[in-house]
Amino acid sequence: MKLKIIFKSALLFFFLFIISGCNAFKYGATEDKALNAYYLITGSESNFGDKRIEYNTSYHNCLCFTDFLHKRGNPAFIYEYKNQLKCKGIKLFYPSSDSVFVFEEAKKGKRYSFIKESRKMDEYEKLTYQRLISGKN
Numbered sequence: 001m002k003l004k005i006i007f008k009s010a011l012l013f014f015f016l017f018i019i020s021g022c023n024a025f026k027y028g029a030t031e032d033k034a035l036n037a038y039y040l041i042t043g044s045e046s047n048f049g050d051k052r053i054e055y056n057t058s059y060h061n062c063l064c065f066t067d068f069l070h071k072r073g074n075p076a077f078i079y080e081y082k083n084q085l086k087c088k089g090i091k092l093f094y095p096s097s098d099s100v101f102v103f104e105e106a107k108k109g110k111r112y113s114f115i116k117e118s119r120k121m122d123e124y125e126k127l128t129y130q131r132l133i134s135g136k137n
Contacts, residue, residue, distance in 0.1 A: 034080045040132045041074045049078055056080075056090055065103055065113050068092075072101075077132055088113075093121060095129050 039049030053074055057066055075092035082088055089104035090113070102117040121129075 031080075036079075036081055038077055038079050038128050038132060040077045043074075050074075052078060052080065064115065068101070068103075068115070075101075077129060089116070093125060093129065095121065095126070100125065 033048070034052050039052060040047070041049045041053060044050055053069070057069065069092075072092075072094070076095050077093045079091040079093070080089070081091075083104065086108045087105040089102060092101045092103070094100070098120050100117075100119050100121050101115060102119075103113040104116040105113055
């Protein structure tokens with residue numbers, strides 16, 4: 001009887017993992033590398049920045065973030081961080097329109113992000129982009 005319960009529980013866990021996708025797992029597994037660093041978005045599936053956009057879309061499974069990316073397209077580069085309250089955030093940079101869009105969780109652990117800020121890029125961000133595209137880190 002216990003074996004049957006364990007088997008059913010394992011099967012349920014497996015299906016939930018498959019349904020939710022492994023991108024949420026990959027999001028957490030690569031988060032340390034992504035935090036407090038700028039990454040280019042190149043359109044290549046093997047590029048870390050592109051992977052992080054995909055993982056963020058799966059992790060922050062909210063229409064606000066996914067609809068924004070669907071309408072606006074992928075940014076040229078990103079920056080991920082945690083604020084003082086440990087809420088996760090991501091900055092999306094669009095140099096062609098001199099724009100930055102900041103998405104952040106409302107509360108720590110909530111997987112729903114909203115646009116906290118939209119603004120023009122500052123000089124440091126513009127220089128960072130030039131450094132990224134030139135390959136100088």
